Amino acid sequence: MLGRFTLRGRVMLAYGLLALGLSAVLAMVTWGVVSDYLTHQREQSAKLVTEESTTALRYGLFGVPDPCQPAREHTECPEPTLQPGVSPMAVLNSLPSTDAAASMLYVDEHWYALTGKPSDLPPDLIQSALGGTPVQRRIDINGRPVLAVGVPLGAGTRGDAFFEWHPLSTLDATLDTLKITLIAAAVATTLIGLAVGRLASTVALRPLAELAGVADAIAHGKLDARLQAENDKDLxxxxxxxxxxxxxxxxxxxxxxxxxxxxxxxxxxxxxxxxxxxxxxxxxxxxxxxxxxxxxxxxxxxxxxxxxxxxxxxxxxxxxGGDRGSRETVRIADLVRAAADAAAGREVTEVEHEAEGLTLQADKRRLERVVANLVENAEDHAGGCKGVGVRTGGLGVVITVDDAGPGIAVEDRARIFERFGRGETSGRGRGVGLGLAIVARHVQWHRGTIRVTERPGGGARFVIELPAKTS
Known part of the structure; x- marks a missing residue:
């Protein structure tokens, strides 16, 4: 799998995965700590509010904040009794305002509720509170998350209790915001890791890129190319x-x-x-x-x-041997026309009107040799030259040489430009396999390209592109 990536890509991927791993671990730890803390704080706050309301209810209903207070010296709490003339609903209405979404009171075997319905509470939660055990639980009321809290009113066998539920929408929204923020931070950290990896790979692989450039220059004939890192301790x-x-x-x-x-x-x-x-x-x-x-x-x-x-x-x-030649400004159309027509012994050149004024800084002898070799190759090995064209395009000017031969097989199109390289369809003649190698060398010397294609109608077409400009 990694073989599909370049060395630079693998370095970038390594940095990106490292950044993703670290950011994911940090995000999970942060999420665990912060979400537990916020949830615990919300539960404690809800429990405290409900206990304070319960204390107020005990005072209003029984006359004391704690029914067991008169019997501290006794081993058992007395049965709490309602004060004469006290209305549980009036006491429930007198409670101070809190963030509770619903308040319900079960006393003297009757339910009293300002908001909410006792049927929305889980039965086991009600039984726990009526049995004297404070309880809290996260439930859904009409699709909204709430924290239900039940607190017994006394410790006797009467089984009175107070219930409230507190909305958790704000807590959930906060946690959702935290989750999105952590995910965005992880993505951003990963992207930063990829960018740092690209920068690091660029710096680390710069000597390798220089080595590749020098090796490519030598492969293309520039044998005096050298590396400049001899004083580098590592390289x-x-x-x-x-x-x-x-x-x-x-x-x-x-x-x-x-x-x-x-x-x-x-x-x-x-x-x-x-x-x-x-x-x-x-x-x-x-x-x-x-x-x-x-x-x-x-x-x-x-x-x-x-x-x-x-x-x-x-x-x-x-x-x-290192002959660098000499460059001079030449009119491409005139040079190609003279060299091609002389090599063919007849007029074979057709110049596009827009290409008449194109000029090139060229070695005249080399460029004439390129055109002459291609025309002679067509004449000697490919049934004759069908035409030489000069037009604008490509790098600046495009020169084409067509022949009437059987064409050149695709697998031979690169080999024919090698020294003593001859394609299977080249035929037998006076050539020795150096003419096209010389053509390729001279075209490269002019910073151009040469390739072979099929000529419309049959035969081969040699296409040369050279950098040129309008005179």
Missing amino acids: GGLARSFNRTAADLERRVATDARFAGDVSHELRTPLMTMLNSMQLIQNHRDELPAAVREPVELLGDDLDRFRRLVIDLLEISRDD
Whole structure:
């Protein structure tokens, strides 16, 4: 499951889960302590109010706050008796106002109530209070939560008691508010944890991002890229090892490039001699015996293929050797038209009107080579060039080269740009598999992109995007 997340995502998730766990534990502890405290306070308050009202009732009904007070010296309390002429309902009406929602009195085997109905009280709660045991319980009256409190009026066998219920809506609303606040705080803490995790991962993974950037630069041919963390106590060893490896690679590539360049230069002189000799022989082809003409043609084709190989090797060795080239402002339409038409030997270029004025800071030689190689590839291996287009779009300008061949299989579209890489549908011809590798290198040098798609109507279409601007 965690494999689906990036390293940065896993760090963020770890911080977020940690924040969620801590906030959840804190919220539960806070909820438990505060809710128990508020509930206990409300119950004690309700009980105290009911006991005070009970004391007032005892005085009004029996003449004393406590029926057992006259018999403190005796072992038993006397049976409490109502004062002559006292009306229980009048005494109940004379009680001071409290937060009670209902007050009910059971005395002398009769019920008296200002508000509420005795039938709403649980029977066992009534029996406990009438039996001389103070009792309180949370119940629902018409869907509203209340705290019912029952207090006996005396300790005798008479079985008189006073009942009140106190609304708990305010307490429940307070607890609901507390619950929502704690949940919101937990969510906010989790989000803060994720933000802190992102910040921490950004700081912690910055050297790794730099390493990835430098490695990507080297993979794209910038062999002089180096890490700048050699003095870091934690990453210094890795940085120095990586930089040594990159330096060794750069030296190896430069050595190989110089070797290829030297070999290619050394081959040019004998190659020119052989080409001139072959040209002389071909000029007198009609004078040659018929049995010799076919071997001479084959030899001429191989010499031309050898010439292309030497030229391509010189081009690649120049790039690998660190040739940075020179940039100048060129009109893309004019350059593409001249290079493509010359390579095809006929007019094949079509320029969109909006693209006529586009310019590019380019190495003219490299860009001409890109266009020429693609057109020659179409001519030699794909049934001929069907057209070269220049239009606005993409990074600035889009150059397309269409051919009449069978197209290039999807699995081969990346491989054909590798050195000596040839697709299964490329056919057999004079190419050696370096032309498209040179094209890809030169396009990349211009900070552009190249890809292969299908041409409408059949064949392959090479699409180049280069950063350009209107002149």
